[in-house]
Amino acid sequence: MSPDPRDRRKRKKPQSKPPTVRTGPSPDDSHQVVFFRRHRSDDAAEPELGRAALNSYPTKVRATMRAALVAVASAPPKRFAGGGYWEAMKGDMTGxxxxxxxxPGRHHYRLFCLLDYDAKGVDKPLLVVVDGRDKPFRTTLSAADYAAVRRLGDEYRSRNPRSLA
Structure with a gap:
């Protein structure tokens, strides 16, 4: 007896997924690294505090931070698992x-960043460097330092289009 030529198993047709409609940048996209610039109505000098802090750091620290920013932005940030350089903050600094x-000299250098998916006039989500601080080894930043960083973040989010360098 010869085998039955009909396949008794039902073959399912591969179903295509419905097209995804994108209305804006996604957290899964690579990000663009930008620096927050204070608005002239908030500070007439319009400083870029994050860039100024980064540029004031020692050469090796600057190079490491710039390389880490590029790596984080291209990962994208929420998927980046990079050796303790990039950390999500907790408590009052959630977000x-x-x-x-x-x-050198066992000194800690920090850049405080936000991820922005709501900025108008940009094609990619933003990794925004808002501010930078440094501190001696095994010390903590004060509550006033963190509050100042949060105020800068509020100032950044208060305008759209964003105030960027």
């Missing part, structure tokens, strides 16, 4: 990210 690098 913030900290780029951490230890420098």
């Amino acid at each position: 913030w990210f900290e780029l951490r690098v230890d420098g």
